[in-house]
Amino acid sequence: MKSKILLCSMLILSSLAYSAEATDSVAQEVMSEVKSIEAEYQELMQKEAERKEEFKQEKEALEKEVQELKERQLGREELYAKLKEDAKIRWHRDQYKKLLKRFDEYYNKLEQKIADKEQQIAELTKLLEVLN
Secondary structure, eight states, rough: OHHHHHHHHHHHHHHHHHHHHHHHHHHHHHHHHHHHHHHHHHHHHHHHHHHHHHHHHHHHHHHHHHHHHHOOOOOOHHHHHHHHHHHHHHHHHHHHHHHHHHHHHHHHHHHHHHHHHHHHHHHHHHHHHHHH
């Protein structure tokens, strides 16, 4: 009887010890997996921050470019009026008309470029708002 009790107690102790070791190894595997996931998460967050910074820099560059394009556009009205008048009264009317046509084409392209850049700025602004 004592031997059966001793044998049962040894069996119970050994099974408990084995299960504790198995539980420890599982716990270690889980912890290492969690650490791996956390490391990947931090890496992704870093990449997101870098991408966000790239978008901010791109937006600033576009805003600066739009400002420069708008500055080019400022003196347009006076020069346009002068060319239009000269195309009517000067000796070389045809050349003035050609110049006026080139002037119109240039400023139409400039206005289109400004509109495109402003659209890009608006898209980047929305994107940055979503990322925040």
